[in-house]
Amino acid sequence: MLEYVKTILVKVSFDVRLFEKELRKAFKMLVQEELEELRQWCYVRFSGIYHGIINRVFAKAS
Numbered sequence: 001m002l003e004y005v006k007t008i009l010v011k012v013s014f015d016v017r018l019f020e021k022e023l024r025k026a027f028k029m030l031v032q033e034e035l036e037e038l039r040q041w042c043y044v045r046f047s048g049i050y051h052g053i054i055n056r057v058f059a060k061a062s
Contacts, residue, residue, distance in 0.1 A: 002034045006041060013046065020053045027057075 005026045012018035026038060042054045 001029050002037060005030065005038060009042070009046075013050075016050070016053070019046075019050055020057065023053065023057050 005022070008022050009019060009026075012022050023042070027035065030038060039054070039058050042050070042058075046054065
């Protein structure tokens with residue numbers, strides 16, 4: 001499921017609203033270990049453009 005979420009995030013990364021929506025949906029689908037891996041991957045892949053969104057979404061989940 002984690003790889004599916006990553007694929008979706010890459011595909012919607014052109015739109016800030018879709019990116020945040022899909023990132024939030026990931027929390028309903030993934031277990032804690034996968035969420036930690038997703039968090040790290042998001043920071044590596046998208047921190048340049050979506051750093052604030054990643055911080056906000058993952059902060060609420062902690």
